[in-house]
Each structure stands twice: as structure tokens, then as C-alpha cells.
Amino acid sequence: MVISLICKVLGTSELFVLSQIELTKQFMTGRVAFSEYYVISYPFTSASLFHVLLMPIVFITGVLTHDVSQVDRLWSMLPSATIFHYAIHNYLNGNGSLRLYIYLAIALFWSTRLTYNFARKGGYSPEGEDYRWEILRSKMSHFQFLLFNALFISVTQLIILLCITAPAMIFVEVGNEDLYTGDYVFGSLLAACVILEAAADEYMWSYQSAKRHYKETGEVAKGFTAKALKRGFCTIGMFAYSRHPNFLMEQCIWCIPYFWGSYLTGKLLNWTIIGAPMYVCLFQGSTSFTEGITSAKYPEYKEYQKTVGRFIPNAGSHWVEVLEEDRTD
Incomplete structure (x- = not known):
């Protein structure tokens, strides 16, 4: 019911979505090897799985270190890494897309520059937690902030970082048409x-x-x-x-x-x-x-x-x- 509604809103095939869910289940239970799953799955599906697996890692790391800027440190890297994944998947399937490679080049430029800017401000240092998180933490109870960390910082932000790369799927689907x-x-x-x-x-x-x-x-x-x-x-x-x-x-x-x-x-x-x-x-x-x-x-x-x-x-x-x-x- 929920999947059907989402598919109608997004204008995509429910059968296709269900097939991707089933393929992912087979991979997670060991019935499909990683090399096979990577090539035959829709690239946005495998990217989604990676982001989902990353969620508990950043949450637990944030709790253990008392530093919830883990996603902040990945912010400048994840989108371009995801687009790079799309390009590799495209190549392994014998396809090429010049516009996808152009998009990837611009994304890598964005990523390199933003990472440098974040690093020179001390964002990757052990004391590099965004000052806004500390202010927000002071306004909440321990449980409230823990819940906020779980639902927004560790989950919602990663969903957003995945979804902003979705337009690259159009470049993949269009293929190697002339520019x-x-x-x-x-x-x-x-x-x-x-x-x-x-x-x-x-x-x-x-x-x-x-x-x-x-x-x-x-x-x-x-x-x-x-x-x-x-x-x-x-x-x-x-x-x-x-x-x-x-x-x-x-x-x-x-x-x-x-x-x-x-x-x-x-x-x-x-x-x-x-x-x-x-x-x-x-x-x-x-x-x-x-x-x-x-x-x-x-x-x-x-x-x-x-x-x-x-x-x-x-x-x-x-x-x-x-x-x-x-x-x-």
C-alpha cells in the first residue's frame, strides 16, 4: 500500500521497485554475490543500500564520541562518491554517458573545494563539531537530543545527500546521446x-x-x-x-x-x-x-x-x- 502510493507520487513502476527490493533481500541474505548485485541492480538501489548501512555507523560514532558532526564530515564527499558510483556502474554495463562524466567532473571539483574549505576551518579535527549542535544540545534533554541525532542527523541528512544525486539517473537512462x-x-x-x-x-x-x-x-x-x-x-x-x-x-x-x-x-x-x-x-x-x-x-x-x-x-x-x-x- 505504502510502496504503491510512493510509486504513484514519483511516477515510477511499482513492479520495478518491488523487484529491486527483492534483489536487495537476496544480496543481504547471501543468495546473490556482491559483484553480481552491483552490476545488475539499479545504481540508485545499491547507493540507497550503502546510505542505509551508513546510518547506524554515524549514529553510534556520534554517541560514542559525543560529536555528532559525523555527517558534516561526509557532506562534501558522499554526493560526488555516489555520482562516481553511477558512472562506474554505467561503465561496467557497457554504457557511456558523456554528460554523466561532465556532471561527475563538476561534482568532483565541488567536492574537492568544499572538503578543503571544511578542513582549513578545522572541521576534521577531533574538536571540530559544528558549534550549532552544541547550542541545540543545550536546549534539549539528553533523550530528546539522542532522538534528534538518530532521526535527523544520522538518517534524514543521509537521505537528503542520497536524493540530491538522483538527477544523475536521468543521465544514465538517456545514455550516450549527443550533447x-x-x-x-x-x-x-x-x-x-x-x-x-x-x-x-x-x-x-x-x-x-x-x-x-x-x-x-x-x-x-x-x-x-x-x-x-x-x-x-x-x-x-x-x-x-x-x-x-x-x-x-x-x-x-x-x-x-x-x-x-x-x-x-x-x-x-x-x-x-x-x-x-x-x-x-x-x-x-x-x-x-x-x-x-x-x-x-x-x-x-x-x-x-x-x-x-x-x-x-x-x-x-x-x-x-x-x-x-x-x-x-
């Missing part, structure tokens, strides 16, 4: 978003580095003012027009592939839409929580919120930094 004009357009848009996200992260890194240096030495780094550094939050470059330009680009990076797939199929709606809305909702919720913390910490942030759009720039409005002579004495 169309739209492929170049969507591929270029996707690459541009990755580059813009990198630029936004560099603005933030430059500001945070300058702020840290100012606190330690009292020296104002070139390109900044003491007032801007004392303010506590970044308003330079892209952040003068969007409060979270990096988050905006991140959402675009995982929404564009869906529209790329829709272009290829000629249908606006298809089952691979499952990831993009969840990703957008996740960023809406996490950004609201983050801004609540920031506005409580920095008095001027509320004025910044009135002037600058959260993601999309406000028409005719942006943050103007008043330059003044800074003194360090």
Missing part, C-alpha cells in the same frame, strides 16, 4: 555556481582570518576597517548583496541538475525531484537557526538583515560600508 545546446548551458551554469560558491567562501575566509588577526594583535588587515572587524560578521564582497551567497550557490548546485534532467526528458516533473526540495528546506531551516544565534551575538546583524536579502539580493538594496580612518593606538 545538445541545453547540456552546455546547464553544465556551464552548474560550473559557474561552484565557482561563485568558492568565491563567497573565500570572502568569508578572508574576513574571519582578518577578524582573528585583529583580535590577537590589534592590527587591521589591508582591505578592512576596524569597524567592520569589530562588527563580527562578514559584509564584504558578495556578502554586501546576499547574507549567505555561498548557501544560495550550494542550493543552486543541487537544484540545477534536476532541471537539466527535465530538459533531457521533456517532462517538468519526474521522480528525481525528491532531493532538491528537501535540500532547499534543509537550508531554510538551518539558516534560520544560524541567524538566530548570530543576531543574538552581534547587535548590528538585525540591521544587516533589514538591508540585505537572506539568499536572493534585495532589489536596489545592499550593504554600504562607511570607510573611515582606522586607528590601532
Whole structure:
């Protein structure tokens, strides 16, 4: 009943879904070897199984280490690894898809850059738990946070990271058709978003580095003012027009592939839409929580919120930094 309803909503075959469930059962009970299962299963099915098996691992690790940022550390790696899996599966079945390889190349670029950015901020250190988890933990009872860790951090987030890669299935199914004009357009848009996200992260890194240096030495780094550094939050470059330009680009990076797939199929709606809305909702919720913390910490942030759009720039409005002579004495 539930499977039938899901299949109707997603517009996919119930018989196909049931056959994949049965195949997975045979693999899990040892009746089908891994090598056979990997090749004959639908690639999204085997990817789903991997993510499901990963869920208890990240949950238990988080509980034992008292650090629930395990999924955060996988965030920049899992989607591109999943797309790489799709490409390998495609190759082993004697198929080729240039657009899938292009998508994979862009995803690997995204992954490499985001992993580097996360690492330089100390995300992979033993003390690298996201500060927001600690704040949320303090607002809940031990049992409530344990439940939140199990249902959201360890399960829902991994489901989202799996589902945002679903549009790659369209590239697999279309096969090695010649590239169309739209492929170049969507591929270029996707690459541009990755580059813009990198630029936004560099603005933030430059500001945070300058702020840290100012606190330690009292020296104002070139390109900044003491007032801007004392303010506590970044308003330079892209952040003068969007409060979270990096988050905006991140959402675009995982929404564009869906529209790329829709272009290829000629249908606006298809089952691979499952990831993009969840990703957008996740960023809406996490950004609201983050801004609540920031506005409580920095008095001027509320004025910044009135002037600058959260993601999309406000028409005719942006943050103007008043330059003044800074003194360090």
C-alpha cells in the first residue's frame, strides 16, 4: 500500500521497485554475490543500500564520541562518491554517458573545494563539531537530543545527500546521446555556481582570518576597517548583496541538475525531484537557526538583515560600508 502510493507520487513502476527490493533481500541474505548485485541492480538501489548501512555507523560514532558532526564530515564527499558510483556502474554495463562524466567532473571539483574549505576551518579535527549542535544540545534533554541525532542527523541528512544525486539517473537512462545546446548551458551554469560558491567562501575566509588577526594583535588587515572587524560578521564582497551567497550557490548546485534532467526528458516533473526540495528546506531551516544565534551575538546583524536579502539580493538594496580612518593606538 505504502510502496504503491510512493510509486504513484514519483511516477515510477511499482513492479520495478518491488523487484529491486527483492534483489536487495537476496544480496543481504547471501543468495546473490556482491559483484553480481552491483552490476545488475539499479545504481540508485545499491547507493540507497550503502546510505542505509551508513546510518547506524554515524549514529553510534556520534554517541560514542559525543560529536555528532559525523555527517558534516561526509557532506562534501558522499554526493560526488555516489555520482562516481553511477558512472562506474554505467561503465561496467557497457554504457557511456558523456554528460554523466561532465556532471561527475563538476561534482568532483565541488567536492574537492568544499572538503578543503571544511578542513582549513578545522572541521576534521577531533574538536571540530559544528558549534550549532552544541547550542541545540543545550536546549534539549539528553533523550530528546539522542532522538534528534538518530532521526535527523544520522538518517534524514543521509537521505537528503542520497536524493540530491538522483538527477544523475536521468543521465544514465538517456545514455550516450549527443550533447545538445541545453547540456552546455546547464553544465556551464552548474560550473559557474561552484565557482561563485568558492568565491563567497573565500570572502568569508578572508574576513574571519582578518577578524582573528585583529583580535590577537590589534592590527587591521589591508582591505578592512576596524569597524567592520569589530562588527563580527562578514559584509564584504558578495556578502554586501546576499547574507549567505555561498548557501544560495550550494542550493543552486543541487537544484540545477534536476532541471537539466527535465530538459533531457521533456517532462517538468519526474521522480528525481525528491532531493532538491528537501535540500532547499534543509537550508531554510538551518539558516534560520544560524541567524538566530548570530543576531543574538552581534547587535548590528538585525540591521544587516533589514538591508540585505537572506539568499536572493534585495532589489536596489545592499550593504554600504562607511570607510573611515582606522586607528590601532
